[in-house]
Amino acid sequence: MVQKGLTGFFEKFLTKESLFINKNILQSTYSPDLILHRNDQIQQIANILGPSLRLEKPSNLFIYGKTGVGKTLSVKYTATKMSEIAKKENIALKIFYINCKLRKVADTEYRLIAKLVRELGKDIPPTGLPTEEVYNIFFNIIDKEKQLFILVLDEIDQLVKKAGDELLYNLTRINTELKNSQISILGISNDLVFVDNLDPRIKSSLSEEEILFPPYNALQIRDILNQRAKEAFKKDVIEQGVIEKCSAYAAREHGDARRALELLRVAGEIAERNGYLKVKIKHIDEAEDKIERDRVLDIVTTQPKQLQAVLYAIISLYTKKNNIIFTGKAYEVYKGTCFRSGLRPLTQRRVSDIIAELDMLGIINAKVISKGRYGRTREISLAITSASESKIKKTLEEGLGLT
DNA sequence: GTCAATTCACATGAAAGAGACCACGGTCTAGTG
DNA sequence: CTAGACCGTGGTCTCTTTCATGTGAATTGACGA
Numbered sequence: 001m002v003q004k005g006l007t008g009f010f011e012k013f014l015t016k017e018s019l020f021i022n023k024n025i026l027q028s029t030y031s032p033d034l035i036l037h038r039n040d041q042i043q044q045i046a047n048i049l050g051p052s053l054r055l056e057k058p059s060n061l062f063i064y065g066k067t068g069v070g071k072t073l074s075v076k077y078t079a080t081k082m083s084e085i086a087k088k089e090n091i092a093l094k095i096f097y098i099n100c101k102l103r104k105v106a107d108t109e110y111r112l113i114a115k116l117v118r119e120l121g122k123d124i125p126p127t128g129l130p131t132e133e134v135y136n137i138f139f140n141i142i143d144k145e146k147q148l149f150i151l152v153l154d155e156i157d158q159l160v161k162k163a164g165d166e167l168l169y170n171l172t173r174i175n176t177e178l179k180n181s182q183i184s185i186l187g188i189s190n191d192l193v194f195v196d197n198l199d200p201r202i203k204s205s206l207s208e209e210e211i212l213f214p215p216y217n218a219l220q221i222r223d224i225l226n227q228r229a230k231e232a233f234k235k236d237v238i239e240q241g242v243i244e245k246c247s248a249y250a251a252r253e254h255g256d257a258r259r260a261l262e263l264l265r266v267a268g269e270i271a272e273r274n275g276y277l278k279v280k281i282k283h284i285d286e287a288e289d290k291i292e293r294d295r296v297l298d299i300v301t302t303q304p305k306q307l308q309a310v311l312y313a314i315i316s317l318y319t320k321k322n323n324i325i326f327t328g329k330a331y332e333v334y335k336g337t338c339f340r341s342g343l344r345p346l347t348q349r350r351v352s353d354i355i356a357e358l359d360m361l362g363i364i365n366a367k368v369i370s371k372g373r374y375g376r377t378r379e380i381s382l383a384i385t386s387a388s389e390s391k392i393k394k395t396l397e398e399g400l401g402l403t
Numbered sequence: 404g405t406c407a408a409t410t411c412a413c414a415t416g417a418a419a420g421a422g423a424c425c426a427c428g429g430t431c432t433a434g435t436g
Numbered sequence: 437c438t439a440g441a442c443c444g445t446g447g448t449c450t451c452t453t454t455c456a457t458g459t460g461a462a463t464t465g466a467c468g469a
Contacts, residue, residue: 108448108449110447110448110449111448111449125425125426126424126425126448127423127424127425127426127447127448127449128424128425128426128427128446128447128448129425129426129427129447129448130446130447130448131447131448133447304450304451306451306452326412326413327412327413327414328412328413346451346452346453347452347453347454348413349414349415349452349453349454350451350452350453352413352414352415353415353452356414368413368414368459368460369460369461370411370412370413370459370460370461370462371411371412371413371460371461371462372410372411372460372461372462372463373409373410373411373461373462373463373464374410374411374412374461374462374463375410375411375412375413375460376411376412376413376414376458376459376460376461377412377413377414378413378414
């Protein structure tokens with residue numbers, strides 16, 4: 001019975017008209033031919049990096065702005081254009097783009113350099129070699145012939161947070177040791193105050209030039225959405241007001257275009273799955289819920305067990321009485337959770353850090369408060385909707401082997 | 404009533420350990436000629 | 437004689453623990469009006 005139904009389902013699936021022409025266009029990784037509302041910034045980047053086409057070392061550049069305001073897109077765009085020209089004119093210019101945020105790729109000094117070396121075509125073991133050794137290999141490859149490198153470090157704040165700023169110091173100093181080649185660094189950061197917390201020596205050499213990417217406003221986001229939607233969706237499948245609502249949502253959240261695009265895409269998927277012929281406004285709301293839930297669920301399932309256990313403790317406390325939780329209480333419940341699921345309980349010190357991590361991930365809100373005579377603690381509350389809460393709790397129970 | 408000292412319940416830092424992963428070089432073993 | 441298996445050493449990396457220090461305001465208690 002079920003099988004038969006499934007065949008029918010797939011057949012219907014095939015014949016059903018998709019609302020999309022090309023869904024990829026709505027992915028945040030897609031780069032359009034024309035980048036709207038970023039002409040000034042792109043021009044600035046081009047001005048600063050321009051000299052590299054004459055093999056003069058351009059200034060180190062530091063770019064910052066909130067998430068989803070087109071930093072990466074603009075840089076990549078400029079970089080590919082430059083690479084094309086360099087290739088055509090036979091200029092020894094190489095541009096590397098590295099995203100430091102991707103775990104296991106470039107979030108430590110060793111891995112960053114190893115990644116660079118690999119980009120240059122030499123294989124390097126993922127671990128085992130002294131960092132010093134990897135540096136040497138890197139030097140040798142780079143310095144073999146006269147050439148210019150531009151190193152784009154995306155999400156550089158993440159890198160520094162994990163690996164310390166010594167790495168940047170080393171990188172900025174590399175040039176003094178290179179005989180033939182030269183390296184310029186282009187750092188991209190979401191964190192607006194990131195540079196201020198850097199060691200002054202690094203700060204001055206890293207941000208010889210700075211470009212600030214301001215958030216998009218609702219009108220600009222609307223333009224961007226319109227531009228992409230026109231190519232991604234079929235004609236007339238988007239109902240009046242949908243784009244406007246998307247942009248309003250995103251503008252409220254500090255002008256994050258990436259989010260707006262995701263919202264639109266997911267709304268489209270929901271509409272399509274439910275058999276609608278048009279994307280309606282209500283799908284946006286559903287999409288927002290879904291995105292939120294998926295995000296949390298994804299985090300929850302990929303994070304280590306201990307983190308899950310802490311979260312589980314917090315959630316079960318939270319449902320019991322709908323108020324604010326303190327660290328001590330959470331820790332006690334957590335210990336109980338560990339006992340039930342056979343985990344070895346961690347020290348309170350560590351749990352304190354885990355709570356801070358959960359806060360960073362945006363699953364809970366944890367604010368440090370002082371209760372005067374009654375000590376100092378974190379004030380914890382859940383930052384997820386109650387609709388997703390039960391689902392997350394269930395997932396956690398499964399993951400932890402509780403029933 | 405005012406004010407500084409006290410005190411609580413953790414937060415926050417630093418350092419170092421455990422255990423997983425890995426490369427490298429040397430030694431041992433077994434198969435080959 | 438040599439290729440491959442097998443060690444020991446030394447390296448990175450993540451997650452933790454241990455020890456130490458920091459912290460903000462309610463409370464306390466001395467003080468003076």
